[in-house]
Structures are given as C-alpha cells and as structure tokens.
Amino acid sequence: MNPFEEIESNVRYYCRRWPAVFSSALGSTLVDEYGTEYLDFFAGAGALSYGHNNPALIEVAIEHLRAGKLLHSLDTFTVEKRRFLEAMQRHILAPRQLDMVVQTVGPTGATAVEAALQLAQRITGNRAVVGFAGSYHGMTYRAASISASMAGRKTSAHLKEFVALPFVDHVSEADLELLHQTLLSTIDGEPIGAVIIEPTQGEGGARPFDPLYLRAIRERCSELGILVIADEVQAGVGRTGPFFSFEGSALDPDIICVSKSISGLGLPMALNLVRRSLDTWDPGEFSGTFRGNNLAFATSAAMLETYWADSDLEKNTEHRGRTVRSALDEISNQFGNGRFVVRGNGLLCGLDVGDTQLAADIAQAAFERRLIVETCGAGDTTVKLLPPIVIDEDELANGLARLGDAVAQAHSAR
Numbered sequence: 241m242n243p244f245e246e247i248e249s250n251v252r253y254y255c256r257r258w259p260a261v262f263s264s265a266l267g268s269t270l271v272d273e274y275g276t277e278y279l280d281f282f283a284g285a286g287a288l289s290y291g292h293n294n295p296a297l298i299e300v301a302i303e304h305l306r307a308g309k310l311l312h313s314l315d316t317f318t319v320e321k322r323r324f325l326e327a328m329q330r331h332i333l334a335p336r337q338l339d340m341v342v343q344t345v346g347p348t349g350a351t352a353v354e355a356a357l358q359l360a361q362r363i364t365g366n367r368a369v370v371g372f373a374g375s376y377h378g379m380t381y382r383a384a385s386i387s388a389s390m391a392g393r394k395t396s397a398h399l400k401e402f403v404a405l406p407f408v409d410h411v412s413e414a415d416l417e418l419l420h421q422t423l424l425s426t427i428d429g430e431p432i433g434a435v436i437i438e439p440t441q442g443e444g445g446a447r448p449f450d451p452l453y454l455r456a457i458r459e460r461c462s463e464l465g466i467l468v469i470a471d472e473v474q475a476g477v478g479r480t481g482p483f484f485s486f487e488g489s490a491l492d493p494d495i496i497c498v499s500k501s502i503s504g505l506g507l508p509m510a511l512n513l514v515r516r517s518l519d520t521w522d523p524g525e526f527s528g529t530f531r532g533n534n535l536a537f538a539t540s541a542a543m544l545e546t547y548w549a550d551s552d553l554e555k556n557t558e559h560r561g562r563t564v565r566s567a568l569d570e571i572s573n574q575f576g577n578g579r580f581v582v583r584g585n586g587l588l589c590g591l592d593v594g595d596t597q598l599a600a601d602i603a604q605a606a607f608e609r610r611l612i613v614e615t616c617g618a619g620d621t622t623v624k625l626l627p628p629i630v631i632d633e634d635e636l637a638n639g640l641a642r643l644g645d646a647v648a649q650a651h652s653a654r
C-alpha cells in the first residue's frame with residue numbers, strides 16, 4: 241500500500257511534481273529516504289529563506305525545547321515574545337522609521353491577509369477591495385477571492401466586492417487613470433476600503449511592480465482615505481534583498497502582512513505590522529489560538545539579531561540575485577529565441593518561457609537533475625527560482641548549471 245495515494249487527499253500537489261520521500265535537510269539541500277540529495281530552489285515556497293535547519297537557529301530551538309520553555313501561549317506575555325518584539329523594533333521598524341505595532345494573527349499568511357482586510361473595513365467602513373491580476377493572498381475565503389491568479393489551482397471562492405487591476409511593470413498615463421477611476425468608484429455599491437498589493441508578486445511570476453506606480457497608489461489612497469495593505473508574505477523578510485520588497489519605493493503601507501520566513505526556520509508564524517495610529521482594534525476583536533508560537537518567537541528573534549543587525553545579508557542577496565539573473569539571461573539568449581523573459585529582484589527570480597508545457601518540462605527535467613524548482617505565473621509559464629537567501633556561491637552556481645541543462649533538455653525534446 242502507498243499511504244500517500246491510499247490515505248492522503250487528492251488535493252495533494254507539490255508531491256506530484258517531486259515524488260521523492262524526503263527525510264532530512266540542511267541549508268539548500270534536501271535528502272530523500274534513500275540518501276539522494278536535491279538542491280532546493282523552492283525553499284518551502286519562500287518559507288525557508290534562511291535555509292533548512294539553519295544551524296544557528298536550530299540551536300536556539302533545541303535549547304528552547306530542552307529548557308522546558310513555553311510552546312503555546314495565545315497572546316499572553318512571554319519572555320520569547322518580548323525578545324521577538326524588541327528585535328523587531330530594533331532591527332526592522334526603527335531603522336526604517338516605521339511607527340508600527342505588531343499584531344500576531346495566527347499561523348498562516350492567509351490569516352494575516354484576513355486580519356488586514358478586517359481592520360481596513362473596520363477603519364474605513366468600506367468593504368470593497370482593489371487588488372491586482374497575478375496576485376496570490378492565500379486560501380481562506382476572502383484571501384482566495386482576492387487572489388486574481390491561481391496559477392492552475394482552482395477556487396470556488398468569490399467575493400462580490402473585489403476588483404483586480406492589471407499588473408503594472410512600466411507605469412503609463414492609462415494605468416494611472418484606471419487606478420484613479422477605480423479607487424473613486426464603488427464595487428457592488430460599496431466604496432473602496434483597501435488596496436492590497438504584493439509589491440513584488442510571487443505566485444504571479446516573480447514580478448516587481450513599477451515603484452512609480454507604488455507611489456501613485458500611496459498618493460491616491462491618501463487623498464481618498466483608502467488603506468494600503470502590502471502583502472509581504474512571500475517577498476518579505478529579505479527575499480528580494482531588503483527586509484521588505486517595497487523598500488526604496490514610496491508605497492509606505494498602512495498594514496504589512498508578514499509570514500512564511502519570519503520564524504527563520506519554517507515554523508508557522510504570521511503577523512501584521514499596523515501603522516500605530518490605525519491600531520484601533522478592541523482587545524480580543526481579532527483572535528486565534530495559535531498566535532503565540534513561542535518556539536517561532538525564539539527563532540525569529542535570533543534570525544533578526546543574526547541577520548538584520550547590519551546590511552550584509554541584504555547586499556549579499558542582491559549580489560546573488562544578479563548572479564541568478566545573468567545566468568537566466570544567458571539561458572534565455574541561448575534557448576529563448578527572444579521569447580523568454582527574465583524577471584525578479586534579489587532571490588525571487590523567474591524565467592518566463594511563455595509556454596505552459598515547456599515550463600513544466602523544464603521543472604521536470606530539473607527534478608531529474610535533483611534540482612527542485614516550481615512553475616508559476618499566469619498560465620504557469622514561469623520557472624520560479626527561490627533558493628534560500630543564505631545559499632553559498634558554489635551551491636547557487638551548481639543549481640544554475642543544473643537549470644541550464646534542464647532547459648537544454650526540455651528545449652531539445654521539442
């Protein structure tokens with residue numbers, strides 16, 4: 241009997257692409273039950289930016305468990321939460337002049353998005369939401385409804401008070417006019433309460449928005465009293481280089497959704513950063529049993545202290561990102577016939593090959609070379625590269641070489 245096929249739901253997904261049974265992992269390497277090693281350029285869909293079992297952070301986790309510290313604490317005060325909040329303030333919020341409070345929301349990115357939408361509605365009194373084509377915000381009813389690109393995954397969720405604007409990589413007058421008119425309009429009779437945006441889209445195909453467009457969103461929303469929510473669940477926590485992918489733009493979000501890599505170890509943890517003046521929740525108004533994952537607070541504090549006390553990691557990720565994009569450019573020149581497009585920032589990169597089957601064949605050929613990559617974007621035509629941001633240079637070069645071979649194989653089979 242194969243328990244995965246006999247007992248697990250048909251909804252299982254990634255295991256169909258990578259049908260190995262994994263048993264251990266370290267850094268950028270996954271090992272299956274037979275000892276075969278795979279290079280992981282998927283990194284838990286962005287939840288493992290600091291690598292599998294990061295040695296510095298795993299020590300903190302082991303020490304935490306050995307010492308009999310709290311694991312679960314709802315939102316009571318704990319030593320670990322205090323240390324995490326202090327690290328967040330010291331290393332992330334203060335240096336960026338962000339006057340924001342931390343709302344722990346439960347274990348998933350979708351919960352953070354849900355909380356952000358509820359707060360925006362509470363503050364503005366308006367339910368309607370503007371989002372963007374290609375966005376992905378999670379699987380709760382509301383988050384799925386405002387996810388305008390499901391990349392092959394279907395959902396029955398549908399929210400009436402939602403409209404998706406087109407993705408904008410080079411802003412035009414027409415884009416600005418459409419934004420303006422949409423924000424002024426009503427959707428199903430409801431005025432707009434919030435704009436939610438992934439400043440760099442993950443599932444949408446590793447696509448950064450034009451920073452000038454992000455500025456326009458901020459300006460229009462400020463004029464109209466609409467809240468700006470940045471979904472940094474995938475692109476945040478250093479994935480694109482800076483801690484937040486919107487840094488350097490004038491987006492200045494009112495609420496920032498953070499999850500995936502924030503624990504540093506891939507533990508369930510999600511939070512919203514909320515502009516202090518907008519923190520109008522009543523005590524207990526948004527709740528959740530798993531808001532107090534103290535193991536995750538401990539490893540997250542250690543991650544922030546280890547990697548964000550200076551700008552070394554940020555610079556390193558930007559440097560590694562340039563290495564990835566130049567390798568993708570080479571692959572593109574060799575095999576793309578002018579049709580491949582290279583996208584991304586930092587280590588959130590994609591190669592759009594413009595063809596669903598070709599992208600799937602490349603991912604499959606990569607797996608045969610023991611490289612884990614996924615496909616994403618509209619029509620699943622983009623091969624997405626999401627290696628741990630702490631990957632070393634040799635492993636990165638090795639993975640890129642395997643990818644080059646995979647593209648060559650998929651290309652020659654056509």
Ligand SMILES: Cc1ncc(COP(=O)(O)O)c(C=O)c1O
Pocket residue numbers: 285347348349350351353376377378379438442443471472473474475499500
């Ligand atoms: C940008 C973004 N927002 C939200 C989510 C949802 O996070 P979760 O799967 O933890 O609910 C994801 C997950 O991929 C995401 O990429």
